[in-house]
Amino acid sequence: MNVAGLFCTALIVIAAPSTVTLPSAAPRPLACLTRHYPVTATVQDNVWHLVLPNGKRVPFDDQKPKSVEEKLDSPDVQDAFEQRYTPGPIVPVTTQNHDPGRIRITPLLDAVYGHPPAATDIVTVDFMGARLRVHRSIRGPLQNVQVALRAAKAKQPSLSKWLRNFSGAYNPRRIAGTERTSAHAYGIALDLDAKLGDYWRWRAGWRNRMPQAVVDAFEGAGFIWGGRWFHHDTMHFEYRPELLDSDCW
Numbered sequence: 452m453n454v455a456g457l458f459c460t461a462l463i464v465i466a467a468p469s470t471v472t473l474p475s476a477a478p479r480p481l482a483c484l485t486r487h488y489p490v491t492a493t494v495q496d497n498v499w500h501l502v503l504p505n506g507k508r509v510p511f512d513d514q515k516p517k518s519v520e521e522k523l524d525s526p527d528v529q530d531a532f533e534q535r536y537t538p539g540p541i542v543p544v545t546t547q548n549h550d551p552g553r554i555r556i557t558p559l560l561d562a563v564y565g566h567p568p569a570a571t572d573i574v575t576v577d578f579m580g581a582r583l584r585v586h587r588s589i590r591g592p593l594q595n596v597q598v599a600l601r602a603a604k605a606k607q608p609s610l611s612k613w614l615r616n617f618s619g620a621y622n623p624r625r626i627a628g629t630e631r632t633s634a635h636a637y638g639i640a641l642d643l644d645a646k647l648g649d650y651w652r653w654r655a656g657w658r659n660r661m662p663q664a665v666v667d668a669f670e671g672a673g674f675i676w677g678g679r680w681f682h683h684d685t686m687h688f689e690y691r692p693e694l695l696d697s698d699c700w
Contacts, residue, residue, distance in 0.1 A: 478511055480532040483699030487692050488563050501528055503562040519548050523631065526554045536679060536694040538670040544657045550680040552694050557632055564588070564637035573621050573638050583620040586638030589690045592672045593641075599668035613665055618645040618686060627652065639690040641674075648686030649678075661685045670695060 476482070477492035477499055484490055484501060491502045492511075499511040513527040522530045536551040564586055565572060574587045578597055585593065604610045621638035625631060634640035642648070643665070649658040659678050666676050673692035677684030693699050 480528055480699055481511055483693050483696055503559060505562045507558055509556055509558055522554055526556060528556060530554055531556050535700050536675055538695060541659060541663055541666060544679065544681045544683060546681060548681055550682050552675040552691055553680055553682065560637050564639060567623050568638055579614045581617050583617060585620050589639055592690055595672040596668050599671055603664040603668060607664060610662055610664055613643055613647060613662060616644040618642040634689045641688050642686045645686050650684050651682040657683050659685045
């Protein structure tokens with residue numbers, strides 16, 4: 452081979468693209484979401500994505516540095532699982548911005564529950580003697596909460612005062628003070644009596660009066676509790692079963 456031929460060969464070797472090794476399995480949070488919602492996980496441009504029922508995609512990691520507010524406004528999947536939600540005994544939350552579950556993947560909730568939900572998806576349920584409007588998909592989980600609460604009340608009658616009045620279920624609104632969609636707008640959240648609740652906008656410092664047995668009943672059925680947040684909202688329960696699945700972390 453002449454010198455020119457060798458030079459050309461060298462150029463070809465240098466220009467050849469390197470082999471890219473794609474991840475062999477989806478990250479645990481992505482795999483978890485596919486168990487709890489009608490979504491899939493796929494790799495695009497060597498990045499794992501959550502594929503929603505409407506065809507939209509949310510990256511697992513968008514590689515963007517973000518402030519806390521930016522994560523709340525436009526999270527990737529990794530942001531939503533950054534802080535582990537831990538059920539169990541009630542403990543004060545004193546760590547700044549420790550709010551597991553407060554980051555919501557809004558495109559996922561939009562695609563799964565509808566924004567707004569279809570009229571036929573909002574149903575009226577009987578819950579602890581009240582009539583509440585919720586998304587039909589949480590009718591079963593709420594029934595499980597009711598069974599647990601009734602058993603708890605039988606042992607601890609004083610729980611009744613927490614379950615006489617409810618301050619909100621389905622409500623097409625934004626989160627107070629923000630442009631973000633409230634979980635209530637999907638019909639997947641329930642507020643107990645606000646007069647017995649504590650909220651971070653009402654007073655500085657974490658405070659709670661919600662009984663352990665009430666929290667246990669909701670968490671046992673897939674609902675997270677706003678009392679686990681530094682930005683506490685102790686009347687608030689929200690159906691997010693993936694955050695209570697230990698295999699998701």
